[in-house]
Each structure stands twice: as C-alpha cells, then as structure tokens.
Amino acid sequence: MKDSTFYALVTLGTLGVAGLGYAMYFDYKRRNDPRFRRQLHQPGREKKKAKQQLEEQERLSQSQISVSIENALQKALDKPLPKDPSQKEQMFMEQVAEGERYAALGEAGFEDAAVCFYRALKVYPDPLELIMIYQKTIPQSVLSVIMGMLSQDVKRRQENYYNAFPPEEMHVKIKELSKAAAMGETMTYKTMVANKDFAVGDTIYTELPExxxxxxxxxxxxxxxxxxxxxxxxxxxxxxxxxxxxxxxxxxxxxxxxxxxxxxxxxxxxxxxxxxxxxxxxxxxxxxxxxxxxxxxxxxxxxxxxxxxxxxxxxxxxxxxxxxxxxxxxxxxxxxxxxxxxxxxxxxxxxxxxxxxxxxxxxxxxxxxxxxxxxxxGVRADGSSCPVSLSGEYTRAASTEGLVGAGLYLVSSYLTHSCEPNAVPTFPDGSSRLALQATRPIKVGDEITMTYIAVGDRPVAARQQELMEKYRLTCSCPLCVAKDE
Ligand SMILES: [Zn+2]
Ligand SMILES: [Zn+2]
Ligand SMILES: [Zn+2]
Incomplete structure (x- = not known):
C-alpha cells in the first residue's frame, strides 16, 4: 500500500501529460553535467533499486534530522503553486536553482533547500523521476527532509479525504465502524452511513460511474x-x-x-x-x-x-x-x-x-x-436479460436477470453487503446512472447496505460460501446470524 499512496501523490495531476517536460532545465543540466544524462536514462531495474533505497532512507531519516518537517511542509505549501504550464516551468527552475544555493550553505540552509526542492517537486510532471535525480544530486539530509515532507503531505491528504467526500448533496458519509470478527476480536471497516432519514422508496442519491x-x-x-x-x-x-x-x-x-x-x-x-x-x-x-x-x-x-x-x-x-x-x-x-x-x-x-x-x-x-x-x-435495464455468465469474474448483483453491464462507482463502492439490505441500486433511466433507493426506513447514522449476491431462499451456508469466495466476507447480517444460532 505504501507504494501506491506514494504514487498517488507524486502522480498528482501529472499522469498522461508527462510529455509536457521542462526541456530547458534538462538541456541546461545536460550541458553542465555529463552525469546527468546517464541518471535520466536509468533502466527499469535501477529505478526499482532507487525506489527501495528511497524507502529505506525514509525509514532512517526521521531521527537524524534537526529541521522540522512540519515547518518545512507548511512553508512549502504556504504560497500557492502556479497553474499555467509555462509559469510552472519557470517556478520549477527558480526553485531548483534556489534550492541548490541553500544546499550549498551546509546544514544551516537545509530546511530552506528542502522547501525549494519540494516546491519544485510539486510542479514537476514526473516527480518520481525528479526524486531519483535528487537522490544523486542533492545532500542526503536534504532528501531525507523532502521524503519526510512527502509522507507528511500524503498523510494529511489521507486524513482530510473523507471530510469532503462524498459531496454533501449525496446525504451520506463514510464512517469507520467496527464489528465482531473471528476469535472474539473486533475489526474496523469503512462503510456508508446516512446523513439524514429516508423512507422506503426514497432515492438516497444518484451517481454516475467512473x-x-x-x-x-x-x-x-x-x-x-x-x-x-x-x-x-x-x-x-x-x-x-x-x-x-x-x-x-x-x-x-x-x-x-x-x-x-x-x-x-x-x-x-x-x-x-x-x-x-x-x-x-x-x-x-x-x-x-x-x-x-x-x-x-x-x-x-x-x-x-x-x-x-x-x-x-x-x-x-x-x-x-x-x-x-x-x-x-x-x-x-x-x-x-x-x-x-x-x-x-x-x-x-x-x-x-x-x-x-x-x-x-x-x-x-x-x-x-x-x-x-x-x-x-451490476447495471440492469428493464427488458434485458444477461446473455452471458462471467467466468470466474463477477459484479455485485442480486441476480443476473436484466444485467446489461458493470460499472465502477466511487461512492456506491462503500455500500457494504447485507443479505437483508436497506437499499438497492436502481437504474431509472435504463442507463448506468445509479439511483440508490431505500428499501427499508433509514435513520441518520444508520449504515446503508446493498446485497452483493443473490439471496432469495438460499441457505445461509451457500451465501456465506459465495461471499467468502468472491469477496472474502463473512456476513453477520440479521438473516445470517439468526439462522446461525
Ligand atoms: Zn471503433
Ligand atoms: Zn447475511
Ligand atoms: Zn449513451
């Protein structure tokens, strides 16, 4: 997971436009530093090695640094970043040049150097590549601070994520709840809860798929x-x-x-x-x-x-x-x-x-x-019947009847499974626009659920087996628990 959160930040808004490039800076560097070209063209294995070294460095870094990562990050994020590509390019070059000046001052300049290099990183189209260049061109301690800032930045973003998601007009929140797990332990999981009351038949929200x-x-x-x-x-x-x-x-x-x-x-x-x-x-x-x-x-x-x-x-x-x-x-x-x-x-x-x-x-x-x-x-449309069975792969659906396709929905993904759900995804336009409909009364704070599989009058054991195979879930809904005892 670490690898992916790392990427989430470094690819921020940059994926797909890596070709933008800051050619001038690289031309300048190439002319002045013959090593630079070799560093730019590292083969894949070296990239991997570089990344491992980085992670190692990040682990070691915290204790050895005298500058405050928190401060440095605050400084780096204080001034807004430019939006226009040519301004970004200009800022990138200024920040790198300034960072180099600070770094040359020795330890006294390290915090300011890190701030500059971090700002450069935020506007650079391929940040991972830039970090690899930093690894070879700037002092280790400065890089350690930069990596600390990066992980702090990621952490902050993670913590804030559910404050603004899902959007308020969807009337649901993502909450961490806990439930009993095997051996008397409890486990926590993220799930969707209602932000207001809903009556049977109400549309809780509508959502378009990604x-x-x-x-x-x-x-x-x-x-x-x-x-x-x-x-x-x-x-x-x-x-x-x-x-x-x-x-x-x-x-x-x-x-x-x-x-x-x-x-x-x-x-x-x-x-x-x-x-x-x-x-x-x-x-x-x-x-x-x-x-x-x-x-x-x-x-x-x-x-x-x-x-x-x-x-x-x-x-x-x-x-x-x-x-x-x-x-x-x-x-x-x-x-x-x-x-x-x-x-x-x-x-x-x-x-x-x-x-x-x-x-x-x-x-x-x-x-x-x-x-x-x-x-x-599973997306369903009236009057259609699913002509295929998915071999080994599947979508959440109460039955294959009427299934016309599958969709990935960023909010509805948080609906947890229950064999006795209080909501059902419907597709009122006959398109992939999902309208979540309440099938039972829902009160503020209630967890909202859907069924991932066919329930019907199937025995508990069959449902549990399917849920385990497909979703690695043990269902503890009233329907499963009551019949268990
Ligand atoms: Zn075509
Ligand atoms: Zn169940
Ligand atoms: Zn269409």
Missing part, C-alpha cells in the same frame, strides 16, 4: 457502449466509424467514449485491424473476463479527466487515482493470464501515454483487478 462495461453480446447496436442505455427502436445507433463494433445512443456518448477510451481500444477496421485491441475485446467478448477491459477503460477515463482538469488550470483536490486508492480491494495473486492482460492494456494505452509502462506494473495491475472485482456493481 467507468462501465457492457456485457458481450449487447455491444453491436442494441445498447450504448458508453452509458449502457438501450438504443430505442427506430432511433439511429451511432456506430464507431472505424470498427463498427460498438454503438452509441447519442453524439455526446460517442464523442465522450472516443475521447476517454475508444481511441485506445478501437479494434480497428477489417482492412486495418489492431491486434492488441482485438485481443482485448476478445478476452471480454469470447472469454467473458471483464477486468482487463474494465481496467483499460478506467485508465482511459482517468487520464482524460486529469488532463481536462489540468487544461482548465484546476488544481484537483484529489485525483481519480487517489479516489480509487481509497477503495477496498481483493488482494490477488496473479496468473499467467493476468500477465498477458496487463501487457495488452499497457500496449494499448502505453502506445499513447508516455510513462505508462512504468506506472502499470504487475502489482498495480493486480490491485486494479482486485478493485474492479470487489467494487463493480
């Missing part, structure tokens, strides 16, 4: 590939002009899908097929394995969102990646298929995004898969 996936067999022309809506008879489906394999309900859905993911994932035309995209489509269409496609689509979406924020000059409170980081996930041991799928996803998206192959390593790919499997919610 990413969705239509079940195979519905892709051709019956459903919109973006919002999953049934494309009404008589209305003209707007197909992808290249592959003619996906359809959209509107020009908006078509354009958005194109910008977010289809530009990476389009399998190409009959005359010019794109092998990797066809293989990826195949893992879903033929093998019914949903995670690779869902991961690829999520990635496309995330890059698109962050890029737009950056273009608009917004300093995002939290990135989509950080939001994903906060979700629970299944820890998986990878298979050969996972390795192949990871390669496919990297091939497709990495061809357009610099630096993805470093980002999408095995560990991170498996984490994404674990996030998708744990959190994806």
């Amino acid at each position: 990413t969705t996936l239509l079940v195979p067999g519905l892709t051709g022309s019956a459903h919109c590939d973006y919002c999953l809506r049934v494309i009404a008879d008589g209305s003209e489906a707007k197909q992808c002009d290249t592959c003619h394999q996906v359809a959209f309900c509107s020009e908006t859905c078509k354009t958005t899908a194109e910008e977010e993911y289809h530009r990476f994932l389009c399998p190409g035309s009959a005359a010019e097929p794109i092998a990797a995209a066809q293989q990826l489509t195949g893992t879903w269409a033929d093998k019914h394995v949903l995670s690779p496609m869902l991961i690829a689509k999520f990635f496309g979406h995330m890059i698109h969102v962050e890029k737009k924020k950056q273009e608009a000059g917004e300093e995002p409170e939290y990135t989509v990646w950080e939001r994903l980081e906060h979700l629970k996930f299944l820890e998986l041991t990878g298979t050969d298929d996972d390795a192949k799928n990871q390669e496919l996803v990297c091939d497709l998206i990495g061809s357009k995004i610099t630096g993805l192959e470093n980002f999408m390593n095995r560990e991170r790919y498996l984490m994404l898969k674990g996030k998708m499997l744990y959190n994806a919610i």
Whole structure:
C-alpha cells in the first residue's frame, strides 16, 4: 500500500501529460553535467533499486534530522503553486536553482533547500523521476527532509479525504465502524452511513460511474457502449466509424467514449485491424473476463479527466487515482493470464501515454483487478436479460436477470453487503446512472447496505460460501446470524 499512496501523490495531476517536460532545465543540466544524462536514462531495474533505497532512507531519516518537517511542509505549501504550464516551468527552475544555493550553505540552509526542492517537486510532471535525480544530486539530509515532507503531505491528504467526500448533496458519509470478527476480536471497516432519514422508496442519491462495461453480446447496436442505455427502436445507433463494433445512443456518448477510451481500444477496421485491441475485446467478448477491459477503460477515463482538469488550470483536490486508492480491494495473486492482460492494456494505452509502462506494473495491475472485482456493481435495464455468465469474474448483483453491464462507482463502492439490505441500486433511466433507493426506513447514522449476491431462499451456508469466495466476507447480517444460532 505504501507504494501506491506514494504514487498517488507524486502522480498528482501529472499522469498522461508527462510529455509536457521542462526541456530547458534538462538541456541546461545536460550541458553542465555529463552525469546527468546517464541518471535520466536509468533502466527499469535501477529505478526499482532507487525506489527501495528511497524507502529505506525514509525509514532512517526521521531521527537524524534537526529541521522540522512540519515547518518545512507548511512553508512549502504556504504560497500557492502556479497553474499555467509555462509559469510552472519557470517556478520549477527558480526553485531548483534556489534550492541548490541553500544546499550549498551546509546544514544551516537545509530546511530552506528542502522547501525549494519540494516546491519544485510539486510542479514537476514526473516527480518520481525528479526524486531519483535528487537522490544523486542533492545532500542526503536534504532528501531525507523532502521524503519526510512527502509522507507528511500524503498523510494529511489521507486524513482530510473523507471530510469532503462524498459531496454533501449525496446525504451520506463514510464512517469507520467496527464489528465482531473471528476469535472474539473486533475489526474496523469503512462503510456508508446516512446523513439524514429516508423512507422506503426514497432515492438516497444518484451517481454516475467512473467507468462501465457492457456485457458481450449487447455491444453491436442494441445498447450504448458508453452509458449502457438501450438504443430505442427506430432511433439511429451511432456506430464507431472505424470498427463498427460498438454503438452509441447519442453524439455526446460517442464523442465522450472516443475521447476517454475508444481511441485506445478501437479494434480497428477489417482492412486495418489492431491486434492488441482485438485481443482485448476478445478476452471480454469470447472469454467473458471483464477486468482487463474494465481496467483499460478506467485508465482511459482517468487520464482524460486529469488532463481536462489540468487544461482548465484546476488544481484537483484529489485525483481519480487517489479516489480509487481509497477503495477496498481483493488482494490477488496473479496468473499467467493476468500477465498477458496487463501487457495488452499497457500496449494499448502505453502506445499513447508516455510513462505508462512504468506506472502499470504487475502489482498495480493486480490491485486494479482486485478493485474492479470487489467494487463493480451490476447495471440492469428493464427488458434485458444477461446473455452471458462471467467466468470466474463477477459484479455485485442480486441476480443476473436484466444485467446489461458493470460499472465502477466511487461512492456506491462503500455500500457494504447485507443479505437483508436497506437499499438497492436502481437504474431509472435504463442507463448506468445509479439511483440508490431505500428499501427499508433509514435513520441518520444508520449504515446503508446493498446485497452483493443473490439471496432469495438460499441457505445461509451457500451465501456465506459465495461471499467468502468472491469477496472474502463473512456476513453477520440479521438473516445470517439468526439462522446461525
Ligand atoms: Zn449513451
Ligand atoms: Zn471503433
Ligand atoms: Zn447475511
């Protein structure tokens, strides 16, 4: 987890725009320092080694430093950072130059040096790369302070996260509750609680997904590939002009899908097929394995969102990646298929995004898969029936009846399972827009639950087994506990 929170900060708003570059600074450095070029082009293994050294350093650092990390961080964050890329570039160069001056003063200048270098780090498009350069070019003690600031910064962000999420208008909060676990111990877990009272039938909130996936067999022309809506008879489906394999309900859905993911994932035309995209489509269409496609689509979406924020000059409170980081996930041991799928996803998206192959390593790919499997919610539409069963992969759904696809919802992911839930995700537009509806009276502070699996009149043991296999959950809802005794 450490690795991923580390990344959450250092990739802040930068993923996908690494090409921006601060060429001038590097040109300057290259001209003045022949070592610099070699440091820039470290092979992957060295990168890994560098990262391990860093983590080691971070552990050792705390005790040896005489400057206050808290102070330094406060100073570094005091002045607002510029939003415009050219101003960022200018600030970067100024801060690095100033940092070097302070560092040259010896220990007396270390705190100010760290402040400058940290500010430079905050505006640099590939912070991990910069840290690796720092490792070789600035004094160890200064780097230790910088790493301390980084981890403090991450900690603060983590602590503040649930203050502003979910947005107030959704009337729910994320709380840490505890419940009895095995051997008389208690365990804590994050869950959703109501911020006001709801009556049966009330819509608690509505939520749009981060990413969705239509079940195979519905892709051709019956459903919109973006919002999953049934494309009404008589209305003209707007197909992808290249592959003619996906359809959209509107020009908006078509354009958005194109910008977010289809530009990476389009399998190409009959005359010019794109092998990797066809293989990826195949893992879903033929093998019914949903995670690779869902991961690829999520990635496309995330890059698109962050890029737009950056273009608009917004300093995002939290990135989509950080939001994903906060979700629970299944820890998986990878298979050969996972390795192949990871390669496919990297091939497709990495061809357009610099630096993805470093980002999408095995560990991170498996984490994404674990996030998708744990959190994806089945999207249903009236009058449809799910034409496939997902082999080995699944979404939260009370039944496969009417299932048209799956969606990843950042808020609804916090709904915990109960076999006797007090809420149910509904899809009133027949699209992937989720409306959470109360099925029992809910009072302020009550935990809100949904069912992840089919309940019906299945025996407790069967439900518990399925929950354990799919979600590693032991359900302690009234329905399970009452029958247990
Ligand atoms: Zn649509
Ligand atoms: Zn296409
Ligand atoms: Zn239960």
